[in-house]
Amino acid sequence: MRKLLTGAAALCAGLIGMPVxxxxxxxxxxxxxxxxxxxxxxxxxxxxxxxxxxxxxxxFDLRKFPADQPERFVASVSSGKGNMPSFKDALTRDQINVLWAYVASRGGKGL
Ligand code: HEC
Structure with missing residues (x-):
């Protein structure tokens, strides 16, 4: 039953996700x-x-960060900006890349 429900949820998500x-x-x-x-x-x-x-x-409201500016995201997170510290030494490029996936997809919800 649980499996069936999961499958149905995935199907719904797929259908709803289509337009975005x-x-x-x-x-x-x-x-x-x-x-x-x-x-x-x-x-x-x-x-x-x-x-x-x-x-x-x-x-900064990250939900409004322009999704077509990945370079700006990487630069700001690496070097810091204003009151935001630099994460150059704390995060690898891979970690920044997955953060970008999270932010640019609005937490997986799409735009
Ligand atoms: C100490 C608090 C703090 C932490 C921790 C922090 N930020 Fe920020 N962040 C800020 C502030 C303040 C700004 C606004 C900077 C400005 O424009 O003056 C900002 C701005 C940004 C921006 C917009 C930069 C731009 O180009 O305009 C991005 C993207 C961002 N943060 C991503 C992140 C990510 C990803 C993390 C986690 C790795 C993070 N921030 C952690 C405080 C923080």
Whole structure:
């Protein structure tokens, strides 16, 4: 029964997901988005908020980060920006890449 329900949920998600899959930021493998979510919770959520939700007044609202600017994302996270520290020594390029999958896919929800 559980298996059946999981299958039905996957099918629904697939159907609902269809229209957004044409968006440029979509199409990140689920494993990457999930790895990014875990990394985000460890290193970014304390400032940017759980599920990227924060007041958006002094901290950048990551849900609004342009999905077509991966270079800017990597540069800002590596070098830091304003009150955000540099993560150059704390994160590998792979870790930054999965963070990008998480942010650009809006936590796997698509745009
Ligand atoms: C100490 C708090 C803090 C932490 C931890 C933090 N940030 Fe930030 N972040 C900020 C602040 C403040 C800004 C706004 C910087 C500005 O524009 O002056 C920002 C801005 C950003 C931006 C926008 C940069 C741009 O190009 O405009 C991105 C992307 C970002 N953060 C990603 C991350 C990611 C990914 C992590 C986890 C690895 C992270 N941040 C961790 C505080 C933080």
């Amino acid at each position: 899959s044409a968006q440029p930021a979509d199409g990140f493998p689920v494993e990457q988005v999930e790895a990014g979510r875990a990394q985000y919770n460890r290193t970014c959520a304390q400032c940017h908020g759980r599920n990227m939700v924060n007041s958006g007044t002094t901290i």
